[in-house]
Amino acid sequence: MLNRAVAPPIKDAIDFTLQLKPCEQFTLNNGVPVYLINAGAQDVIQIEVVLYAGNWTEPGQGIAAATNYLLKNGTTNRTAFQINEDFEYYGAYCNRACYNETAVLSLHSLTRHLTKLLPVMKDMLCNATFPEEELEIYKQNSKQRLAVNLQKADFVANRKIDEYLYGKSHPYGTYSNSTDIDALNTGALHSFYSQHYINGACAIFVAGKLPEGLKELLNENFGYLSLHKPTFKVNEIKTIPAIEKKYRIQNDDKAVQGAIRIASEFPGRQHKDFKKIMLLNTLFGGFFGSRLMSNIREDKGYTYGIHSYIQNHTQQSAWVISTDAGKDVCEATISEVYKEMKKLREKLVDDEELLLVRNFMLGGILGDLSGPFQLIAKWKNIILNNHDEKYFYESLDAIRYTTADELMALANEYLQPEKFYELVVY
């Protein structure tokens, strides 16, 4: 007779051998490094051209993002419509994204259309024109989108918490207001483009089922541009954290929920504690079975979800707890978050819970080790943060072997309420 009360035996994920598939590398004529992962069953490819053109070095608010966005809005050879048409005709997606240190131009396509699409990307990288009319449309639509977003408590909370943590003059803490958008002009975009795109530092990441002759094709299109190899480093900019720690902001009179952010400065991924902290964070608020979720959602029902995470920054970072909770239970939610910190400081995590978190994390990593896009994402993270393979294996060991005593010590060092900014936007 089947006994359903007894769990089938499992193999602990901590006992799995996890191997990161090596990443192939070669260099274009101009020195730009290309990293490749050849895997997957579908005939698709992803190409990410990473440039050191984030808001780290922008001379005025919003210039990096506007330049990045408008790469697609006209070149000396193509109008915005033609660029879109060239990609869309082949069912391909050309996206761009602007981050803090870097900005990306990416392509997702069926492999067989690659020869048609790379020349268009090349055109955007060296011949963008930033037409006045396109910039005006961009400004108008950005301001409209901003007006809508400013009515959302979570949007406002995300901006404000970063401002408290880093200061508004730091790239991690800055954000655009309507007047910043108004101030954008094509001159500033042209000059930023010339410095950080045409003559920029660049690395290329490619993944998918890779075709024959890919290297030649990449070199033909990108190897003769004035781009150069990055140092994978940026100059340091000092943060100016806010003095006041507690904030309550009334954004909407009719709010039925509050957006809660509790956050403290946290040394970045270069710090010796970082890998172990990833384990402590997962236990605390990093997955569905975390302490915060189990207590505040699954026991109290105060929220649809509560999460903690270390911000994914290259330099200094922050440890953030984030949730939207019912308006009348916001303060109760905050006090439960502090109670959970206290528990981690004062009571050792038991073996069963610790094994669960270790297995959960390693099982997730195992799942990410086969798909080409997940693999290149792991490699990209390693390379852009100036690490090597060793970093990946040390992270695994931190998950496997960090002890309950070490976790308690880390909680005592980092999870002290007085270190945390506390914000509710209603």
Place this chain on the structure above:
Amino acid sequence: MIHFERFTLDNGLRILVHQDKSTAMVALDVLYDVGARDENPDKTGFAHLFEHLMFGGSINIPSYDEPLQLAGGENNAFTSNDITNYHCELPAENIETAFWLESDRMLSLAFSKKSLEVQRKVVCEEFKEHYINKPYGDVWNKLRTLAYTTHPYKWMTIGKELKHVEDASLQDVKDFFHKHYTPCNAILVVAGNIDTAQVKALAEKWFTPIPAGEKYIRNIPQEPKQTAPRFLEVKADVPLDALYKCWHIYPRMDERYYTADLISDILSGGGSSRLYQSLVKEKKLFSNIECYHLGSSDAGIMVIEGKLVKGTDIKLANAAIEEELNNLKENGITETELEKVKNKSESAMAFEDMSLVNRATSIAIYEVLGDANLINTELEKYHAVTVENIKQQSQIIFNENNCSTMYYLSNN
């Protein structure tokens, strides 16, 4: 080509196996053929609330999540107006844990009072987060009510109102479980690093003992043909005026569905699509505009929505959309334009199939629609669409008597 094998247990549970040796994982997808369309009009939002309760412990196992996480797995679920779907992914060695957990909650839930009380609150917060505490959050409630007079698509998956969720009782939960959560109303897909023999043995052990239950026969009122234009004007505390228009289209399995799907891509599939180019870039009437449909199993709706550039007269904006639609109805499209949207469909499908969990879920969804092999043959149906089909269907769909229009105006 996505390969799979299919077999059915004596209790009616359909099982499909898709092998992929390139991964160390397996994904299990359990689809229950029940969605918000199967709800009682006085108890809406229940299918979705129930999805939450499926994680509150089953008859022999106090927690679903913990043993799965211990086995290195993770999971999620979603409810739509048509179906409720649960999926998990874990290392292939630990596949039996997933069979154990999924079969026990198919056998019976624990029906815990505490779980119901907490999840009612959680879902109310979800409702607030997505549909109340957000500008334009109530649009879908209003649009569905305008477009559907009869079919249960007239309410949202999360429910018509908070009160319906707040009033759910334990008896409702039990009745719903016995009516819908039976092997014969479910589909199980196992994908990843396993073979059919292994799956058969595990299914035999864990699922065969579950009583078949009664097959639920869906009998829901279908939407009568709309015979006159509908119009609604709303005023709200939002920064920008917004315009919403929708038209009834075809059921998911109707051959004309593919034509309708391609029409939405022609109108708004990206930066070179018609509505974006004409109304955002050239005429500058909208700051964004989209056309899409919901892919519903029963006849769904095609929607065009956009936010207006400040200062634009909404009647003018509406007329400009009509003009674009008239152009499509009268002049149709070129072969090149058709080729473009077909290429897009092909590419979208290939990217969707990259993830193991997506593949498992897609196989389950196609199976409940009628045949899992549609995952392989559907592209042909897109390829079969002609420029004549597009022109003809534009004329039928974008008929003014088939249209509902909502002006969502800013108070300031």
